[in-house]
Amino acid sequence: MIQLFHVTKYYEGCLALSDISLRIEKGECVLLTGPSGAGKTSLLKLIFGAEHPDDGQILVQNRNIARLRRADIPYHRRTMGFVLQDFKLLPHRTVFENVALPLIIRGLSSFESRRKVIEALRAVGMEHKQTTHASVLSAGEQQRVCIARAIVNSPIILLADEPTGNLDPQLTTEIAELFKAINARGTTVMMATHNRQVVEQLNGRVLRLDCGHLLSDQRAYG
Amino acid sequence: MKRLWYFVREAYMSLRTHQVSTVIGIITTAFTLTSFGTFLLLYHNVHNLIGRVQTNIQIIVYPKDVIEPQQLQDLQKAIQDDPAIDSLTFISKKDALKDFKQQFPDEAYLLDGLGTSPFPASLVLNLAKTIPSTDLVSNLVNRLQQNPNVEKVRYNRDWIERLTLVITYMEVGALIVGGVLALASITIIANTVQLAFYTRQEEIEILRLIGGTNLFISIPYLIEGAVIGGLGGGMALALLRGGFEFFKHKTHTLSVIGGFSSVFEFFPFSLSLLLITGGILLGCLGTFTSMYGWMRFRL
Numbered sequence: 001m002i003q004l005f006h007v008t009k010y011y012e013g014c015l016a017l018s019d020i021s022l023r024i025e026k027g028e029c030v031l032l033t034g035p036s037g038a039g040k041t042s043l044l045k046l047i048f049g050a051e052h053p054d055d056g057q058i059l060v061q062n063r064n065i066a067r068l069r070r071a072d073i074p075y076h077r078r079t080m081g082f083v084l085q086d087f088k089l090l091p092h093r094t095v096f097e098n099v100a101l102p103l104i105i106r107g108l109s110s111f112e113s114r115r116k117v118i119e120a121l122r123a124v125g126m127e128h129k130q131t132t133h134a135s136v137l138s139a140g141e142q143q144r145v146c147i148a149r150a151i152v153n154s155p156i157i158l159l160a161d162e163p164t165g166n167l168d169p170q171l172t173t174e175i176a177e178l179f180k181a182i183n184a185r186g187t188t189v190m191m192a193t194h195n196r197q198v199v200e201q202l203n204g205r206v207l208r209l210d211c212g213h214l215l216s217d218q219r220a221y222g
Numbered sequence: 223m224k225r226l227w228y229f230v231r232e233a234y235m236s237l238r239t240h241q242v243s244t245v246i247g248i249i250t251t252a253f254t255l256t257s258f259g260t261f262l263l264l265y266h267n268v269h270n271l272i273g274r275v276q277t278n279i280q281i282i283v284y285p286k287d288v289i290e291p292q293q294l295q296d297l298q299k300a301i302q303d304d305p306a307i308d309s310l311t312f313i314s315k316k317d318a319l320k321d322f323k324q325q326f327p328d329e330a331y332l333l334d335g336l337g338t339s340p341f342p343a344s345l346v347l348n349l350a351k352t353i354p355s356t357d358l359v360s361n362l363v364n365r366l367q368q369n370p371n372v373e374k375v376r377y378n379r380d381w382i383e384r385l386t387l388v389i390t391y392m393e394v395g396a397l398i399v400g401g402v403l404a405l406a407s408i409t410i411i412a413n414t415v416q417l418a419f420y421t422r423q424e425e426i427e428i429l430r431l432i433g434g435t436n437l438f439i440s441i442p443y444l445i446e447g448a449v450i451g452g453l454g455g456g457m458a459l460a461l462l463r464g465g466f467e468f469f470k471h472k473t474h475t476l477s478v479i480g481g482f483s484s485v486f487e488f489f490p491f492s493l494s495l496l497l498i499t500g501g502i503l504l505g506c507l508g509t510f511t512s513m514y515g516w517m518r519f520r521l
Binding site for chain 1: 224225228424425427428429430431432433434435436438
């Protein structure tokens with residue numbers, strides 16, 4: 001599903017990732033942990049195609065991301081979902097409009113879009129708020145809508161960068177449960193987090209990074 | 223269909239959100255297109271005026287004094303077949319005398335003692351209804367002069383040369399003024415759109431995040447630029463029409479150009495449409511230049 005071969009990345013001369021090699025199988029739940037500046041976000045950005053590696057190769061579904069043409073990157077992104085700490089929702093649009101956006105980009109019919117949006121909102125428990133503007137939602141609700149937008153396209157891979165960073169412990173538990181449910185349906189989940197509670201709750205494969213080096217790779221128990 | 227609705231709605235929302243910059247964009251586009259349109263209108267009317275004056279340009283061919291009727295017929299036929307000639311009138315020696323007597327009845331007695339008409343026969347040629355070029359007329363005159371049955375050819379060389387020069391200057395002027403104003407218009411629209419771009423940067427980032435292509439992201443902005451340009455073009459057309467009618471009304475009573483006021487005319491429909499289309503194209507071009515710079519290096 002995802003393979004990294006000796007990937008190295010620098011930002012303005014500073015090392016962000018150093019000689020990272022790993023293989024992630026379909027349906028795995030991978031948690032990237034480590035302190036701030038460890039390289040968690042950089043790794044996700046490389047897989048997402050938002051950055052190019054300075055060295056090494058990245059294969060996502062047997063496609064070499066490093067060699068992807070600029071024009072092909074949006075199509076690569078459509079095969080995966082991305083959840084961010086700061087939600088990135090359009091504040092003046094309704095919940096429905098926010099979630100429907102990836103489907104409009106794909107050019108789906110209104111009927112099909114509606115069906116998929118309702119399905120995604122139901123999965124995150126936000127079906128009843130579809131006509132509410134995103135700006136009036138609570139942080140937990142906004143993150144749920146963000147997850148709904150990420151899964152509405154039925155992606156094979158779901159990437160998340162500190163999705164519980166802005167949430168209290170109660171909401172963190174709820175959001176972690178959502179990721180667990182999404183992973184249980186066969187979607188590969190790759191999440192950057194330094195929240196111990198989330199790591200324990202998801203009980204996935206833990207990759208520990210520090211200063212751009214992969215320190216450990218712990219497989220999930222049972 | 224859903225996509226099209228999305229593009230139109232996004233463009234409309236952006237225009238509504240950035241009302242001030244939109245109005246500034248429309249006004250500045252209208253101003254630049256009005257300036258260009260004024261020049262175009264002037265050019266159009268001078269061109270028309272010259273076209274009318276040109277019908278009065280005549281070339282007079284004097285055949286040899288002693289010429290057989292068949293040779294004269296051949297000469298007339300050769301001239302009539304020339305595409306640069308619109309019409310030909312033959313004035314015989316007798317007709318020339320008659321014309322003189324009609325035009326100068328007081329001096330007619332001077333010719334009473336002469337048996338035959340002292341005036342030569344002539345062929346008066348009117349040029350075809352295209353704007354004459356110096357080369358075209360010179361070539362024609364050279365050809366006529368080389369004809370063995372022609373004694374002399376007379377035409378107003380200076381007048382034609384000046385006419386040609388005026389047209390050339392106006393064409394070059396139109397190109398320069400049009401180019402400069404178009405560039406100004408593109409810059410203004412590019413800045414207007416860039417402003418909208420900056421205020422919606424986060425939204426654009428979100429669209430990129432969920433797989434929006436550059437084209438998908440750009441289309442609402444292209445529509446926005448086209449609307450600004452189109453409305454600017456429409457406003458320019460209205461200003462030009464109003465200004466033109468006002469000018470025509472005011473000059474009607476002036477003796478200097480009063481005689482010409484009936485000749486003045488506004489753009490035909492095709493040129494009016496061209497002005498609005500030009501506005502739309504400028505708007506799209508402005509948006510494109512603004513976005514190309516912004517998106518070029520982004521993944």
